[in-house]
Amino acid sequence: MELGPIWRSLSKNKAGFLLIALQIAVTMAIMINAVAIMQERARDMGRPSGLDEPNIFALSSTAFVPGMNMRALIDEDLELIRRTPGVIDAIATNSFPLRQGGSSRGFQTEPGTGKDDVGAAVYFTDEHAIETFGLMLVEGSNFAPNEVTWTEEGSDAWAGTVIVSRAFAEALFPDEEGSYVGKTMYVDQAKPVQITGVVETLQAPWKGWDGVERAMLVPQRRDFNFQRYVVRTEPGMRDVVMPQVEEALAQSNRNRIIQSMRTMDEVRYMAYLGDSAMIKMLAFIVTLLLVITGLGIVGLASFNVSRRTRQIGIRRALGATKTQVVRYFQVENFLVSALGIGVGAVLAVALNMLMVNAFSMAPMAWYIVPIAMVVLWSVGQAAVIGPARRASRISPAIATRSG
Amino acid sequence: MLKMTKVSKIYRTDTVETHALREFSLEVQEGEFVSVTGPSGSGKTTFLNIAGLLEELTSGTYELDGRDISALSDRERSKVRNEKIGFIFQSFNLIPELNIFDNVDVPLRYRGFAAPDRRKRIENSLEMVGLASRMEHYPAQLSGGQQQRVAIARALAGEPRFLLADEPTGNLDTEMATNVLDLLDEINGNGTTIIMVTHELTLADRAKRNIFVRDGRVSDGPPEFRLAAAGGQG
């Protein structure tokens, strides 16, 4: 291949080629980092909440008549829901994963002030929670019915036992290698709480929190006027059961309003709406940049074909085949791309390090770089093929006819 | 070695048909030095382009080395140009972006010679035209005569059997022109067949055989006739 002369001829026409190389470099840096962000978002979106999401929905009940017996109403409601055909189980809880609102507490391994603590989301609920959420209990046991107590609004009483997510247990007891069951921790700096069960996965309600995998079930029911019910149905029954439950609850007691009826699928969709929009926007930008870079390459190659019309005719006269003319432009583009891609790879890594530091992003996967190289090289080759074919059709007679 | 029989070339544009060659017949033997003269527009360049496989003919037959050229594919035509034919053009046609060495190298690379072989050929041919010391220069740094000598070196480096020159001295002053002609004589003396188109009868007369083209036809006439005809044309 005539790499040498192509390179030397390139360096005699630097300006245009350097600009295109720069464009390729910038495209590459932006593309790689956009893809890294997209990957991170997609990874977040793919994290399991721990719940049997396809078969779960949630709703709220707000009692508006003062002095109602909330404890009786909640029991009646749950009884009614659980009796509905197609329902597996139901609970009242203050929140649930992906809801983006809820409560959390700090837990420490020793009592006292000024100690390090580990935060976790707390779900105040009962012994039906594991079944309703569809959680996988990997250690210990579920709450016994008599472990579950009622708390009043404003009370700061804490349950003596909890079931925690494995991620929380690992964060609080990083050195523990055996069982977490039976371990004691402290809430509100002083109140001892014992771990009686560990579930594989249970996310906190906030998908953007870096402790999103840390959460726990607390066997305390709250008799507030506002209640959030979570219902799990048999597979495929959710959409049939939802209107029935809504109707039945509305009928059973008219002194409250049933609201916020949502499937977990909707809840997840809403939680990650920003992320999926971000992914779409970045995909659009990357595509646009690739198209613009491709067009830039087409433009420069076309310009060069015109500028070199005579020289191409001479080469043909001296024995170049059409294929060799096409090859010339391909090799030239390959060299310019190589320069752009080389610089682009360095820029991309630098930009990524900057973003990792500034936005505490995870560093990009190494393999994005070679993939981006191949993509840009392909775009370059695809862009140059049209002008190169045109060049190959230049008649060798140009050599004797013009000038 | 070259045999054209009733070759016609018609250029067609939207409205005009130009008969550049009309039943043009010519035979050139190995080792000949043929000059081609004729009035402007008579078809000299057209003949040379067809002879050099730069253009296709409209009708008739053309055999080069006993091979019918009209049957060849574009790829095969490129190969024949590359291996058998050397071109020298009026406007030198060096590639401005490449230095002298790389310019002479162009046809050798298409030929697929190995690097050491190419280097030897480039050095030898530049030596022959007296420009071995200018290999690193670019065409723009050389005089017209020097550029034409580089073009001759490029044409000869692949040792073609056949050298085609279209007004090789057209852009040169008399001294440089004589210089180039001396070089062509030397090349012909080494056995290379040469066909040279020229306007200048003094140069044409240095060839062993003179061809006169008029209205796309050949006439192997006497010089007086040619002089009169050329003078009559302009």
Ligand SMILES: Nc1ncnc2c1ncn2[C@@H]1O[C@H](COP(=O)(O)OP(=O)(O)OP(=O)(O)O)[C@@H](O)[C@H]1O
């Ligand atoms: N590509 C073309 N398209 C149309 N007509 C052409 C083309 N090339 C040449 N011709 C015409 O063919 C005729 C022969 O042209 P050619 O170039 O062979 O003449 P020539 O003898 O070389 O002239 P000159 O001495 O001026 O170089 C001319 O009438 C010219 O205008």
Ligand SMILES: [Mg+2]
């Ligand atoms: Mg001419």
